[in-house]
Amino acid sequence: MAISITESIRVGLSDFWSRKIRSFVTILGIMLGTMSVIVILAMVNGINKQTLAWMMERGGLAKITIHHNWGYESKKNLPDYFTLKEIFNIRELLPEAQYYNPEMNDWGRLSYLDKSFRTRVQGIVPDFQFIEEWSVDQGRFISQFDIDQNNDVIVIGTKAVEELFGSAEPLGKFINFNSRRLQIIGIMKHRYLKNSFNVGDENSLDYLNWRCFVPISTMINKISGEDKINTLTLKAHSPEEAPDLADKLEEILLNMRQGEPIFDIQSAKEEAQQIEKNAGTFRVVFFLISIISLLVAGIVIINIMLATIQERTREIGIRLAVGARRFDIFIQFLVQTVIVTFIGGLIGTAAGISMLNIVSKYMEFQLIAYPGMVIVALAVAVGVGFLAGIIPAVKAANLDPVQALHYE
Amino acid sequence: MENVIRFENIEKIYDMGKVSVQALRGVSSDIKKGEFVAVIGPSGSGKSTLMHIMGCLDTATTGSYWLEGKEISKMKKNRLSQIRNKQIGFVFQTFNLLPHLNVRRNVELPLMYSGISAGKRYKMAEKVLNDVGLGDRMNHKPSELSGGQRQRVAIARAIVNNPAIILADEPTGNLDTSSGNDILSIFSQLNLTGNTIIIVTHDPAVAQRADRIIRIVDGLIVE
Numbered sequence: 226m227a228i229s230i231t232e233s234i235r236v237g238l239s240d241f242w243s244r245k246i247r248s249f250v251t252i253l254g255i256m257l258g259t260m261s262v263i264v265i266l267a268m269v270n271g272i273n274k275q276t277l278a279w280m281m282e283r284g285g286l287a288k289i290t291i292h293h294n295w296g297y298e299s300k301k302n303l304p305d306y307f308t309l310k311e312i313f314n315i316r317e318l319l320p321e322a323q324y325y326n327p328e329m330n331d332w333g334r335l336s337y338l339d340k341s342f343r344t345r346v347q348g349i350v351p352d353f354q355f356i357e358e359w360s361v362d363q364g365r366f367i368s369q370f371d372i373d374q375n376n377d378v379i380v381i382g383t384k385a386v387e388e389l390f391g392s393a394e395p396l397g398k399f400i401n402f403n404s405r406r407l408q409i410i411g412i413m414k415h416r417y418l419k420n421s422f423n424v425g426d427e428n429s430l431d432y433l434n435w436r437c438f439v440p441i442s443t444m445i446n447k448i449s450g451e452d453k454i455n456t457l458t459l460k461a462h463s464p465e466e467a468p469d470l471a472d473k474l475e476e477i478l479l480n481m482r483q484g485e486p487i488f489d490i491q492s493a494k495e496e497a498q499q500i501e502k503n504a505g506t507f508r509v510v511f512f513l514i515s516i517i518s519l520l521v522a523g524i525v526i527i528n529i530m531l532a533t534i535q536e537r538t539r540e541i542g543i544r545l546a547v548g549a550r551r552f553d554i555f556i557q558f559l560v561q562t563v564i565v566t567f568i569g570g571l572i573g574t575a576a577g578i579s580m581l582n583i584v585s586k587y588m589e590f591q592l593i594a595y596p597g598m599v600i601v602a603l604a605v606a607v608g609v610g611f612l613a614g615i616i617p618a619v620k621a622a623n624l625d626p627v628q629a630l631h632y633e
Numbered sequence: 634m635e636n637v638i639r640f641e642n643i644e645k646i647y648d649m650g651k652v653s654v655q656a657l658r659g660v661s662s663d664i665k666k667g668e669f670v671a672v673i674g675p676s677g678s679g680k681s682t683l684m685h686i687m688g689c690l691d692t693a694t695t696g697s698y699w700l701e702g703k704e705i706s707k708m709k710k711n712r713l714s715q716i717r718n719k720q721i722g723f724v725f726q727t728f729n730l731l732p733h734l735n736v737r738r739n740v741e742l743p744l745m746y747s748g749i750s751a752g753k754r755y756k757m758a759e760k761v762l763n764d765v766g767l768g769d770r771m772n773h774k775p776s777e778l779s780g781g782q783r784q785r786v787a788i789a790r791a792i793v794n795n796p797a798i799i800l801a802d803e804p805t806g807n808l809d810t811s812s813g814n815d816i817l818s819i820f821s822q823l824n825l826t827g828n829t830i831i832i833v834t835h836d837p838a839v840a841q842r843a844d845r846i847i848r849i850v851d852g853l854i855v856e
Contacts, residue, residue, distance in 0.1 A: 232745060243733045543729045546690060547790065548718020548746040550711045626690045630729065 254522030259573025286464035348444025364411030530617035542629025566610025722791030781812030
């Protein structure tokens with residue numbers, strides 16, 4: 226008949242109290258290890274969340290972007306841009322996509338009266354609003370009618386408003402872009418996403434607020450004078466359909482350029498999957514690194530327990546003499562180690578979580594906790610205690626009663 | 634009267650690498666229920682080895698040993714633990730109490746390993762401690778007691794499970810004469826109430842208290 230688990234825990238706890246310094250050292254080791262596990266897990270989670278948040282802000286996971294493949298040089302000197310006609314062809318071949326937006330950029334000086342600044346003006350179509358999930362705050366966006374008529378209209382971002390008008394009313398005013406006179410018909414919504422990486426601006430979407438938009442036809446026919454569309458964005462009906470759509474696009478584009486991979490296709494969904502995958506790898510790698518500290522703690526525990534058992538050989542002999550079975554002795558020491566590591570794990574988890582804010586502030590980088598990591602950290606701490614406890618406990622259980630009783 | 638202990642041709646050989654030492658060279662005897670027996674012999678005679686085998690702390694190399702009619706020699710270690718727990722009460726020369734447990738918890742130890750509930754353990758420990766005259770010291774640590782008192786705690790621990798035999802190994806060896814006599818008186822009283830008592834000693838004065846003496850010299854019973 227074995228003694229009950231509650232009895233083992235009681236014996237283990239009284240051992241714990243009667244050896245305060247050793248227990249404290251053990252707890253400290255496990256605590257530090259657990260703390261680093263918590264911080265690491267929160268850090269990887271933070272990076273992951275931030276990247277995904279950025280992707281969601283930039284059109285979501287159903288978005289597909291195509292532009293020139295910079296890593297490839299065409300052998301036959303084929304064009305690395307689209308013509309408007311080609312875009313229509315693609316659209317005909319691939320009606321599954323919900324939205325299409327050909328994009329043609331031009332750098333230049335935007336001016337109003339005596340004020341001016343350099344910026345990028347984009348020629349786009351109305352689908353832009355639905356792909357980027359970004360529309361006007363005031364006035365209206367570019368319409369199909371504007372495209373058909375090559376209208377001289379422009380929609381500007383909030384930074385452009387600030388730069389050219391200050392507090393004056395911009396709607397209806399005429400501004401110049403590379404000596405073309407354009408009427409302001411709308412102002413885009415201000416974009417903001419808190420940057421938690423501490424590189425660049427505090428607002429990681431601020432560059433968008435500088436952008437200005439004109440009808441793509443106006444851009445081609447009146448501003449740049451060239452039919453060279455450098456970027457095409459599409460949106461699938463759902464993120465699930467996006468990878469399939471990207472595959473079909475790839476085939477079409479290869480056909481269009483005699484099998485040469487001139488264009489690069491980026492599916493947000495696939496990127497997100499890649500990010501998830503990378504985050505998973507990160508998590509495992511960092512996790513293993515932080516486990517090393519727990520392993521060190523485990524080795525310390527093995528040493529402490531071996532010393533404890535050596536010291537308590539006689540006690541083990543007495544227990545065996547009055548009827549303890551080997552399993553009782555094994556459990557007594559194992560429970561003791563597991564209790565100590567569990568307490569260490571609990572304190573470490575609490576300390577780790579309460580440290581997250583401080584670390585976030587110090588590193589200016591957001592660490593995000595999630596419930597699962599508490600379970601992971603505790604399980605690892607107790608697991609280490611369990612593994613480290615087994616060797617000493619087996620040694621204790623295998624002592625010979627006669628020799629143990631006569632141990633000095 | 635029935636035999637509580639019976640052993641036949643017990644040999645014990647300690648294998649110490651190149652040398653092997655024969656501690657017992659074929660001993661046979663029996664002890665009846667209710668007997669008070671002294672096992673005496675000079676040091677190195679094998680009396681401690683015999684005591685370890687009778688106490689199921691060790692097993693014989695060859696030969697047979699029956700405790701209350703059951704053959705012990707071939708039993709597994711866990712079974713031996715149970716026998717020590719239920720059928721044998723030990724009293725050692727050095728008391729062997731656990732220093733960080735109080736008197737009551739020390740006495741409760743065998744009961745804990747036999748799975749008796751905490752409440753019942755408390756009552757049983759209280760009773761035997763009253764029997765040995767230490768009812769008022771239950772919550773003291775062993776270090777707060779005199780040698781004689783400690784040995785009385787050890788006796789209380791030995792009898793708390795109502796064992797078939799009480800095995801005492803030089804129980805007065807670490808005590809002054811007066812305390813030693815007190816302890817021996819307790820053994821005599823326990824014997825009067827029907828307990829089987831085996832005392833291992835080299836002290837003839839202690840052996841005199843026994844009904845019968847088993848004398849061991851060089852691993853053989855000579856008397």
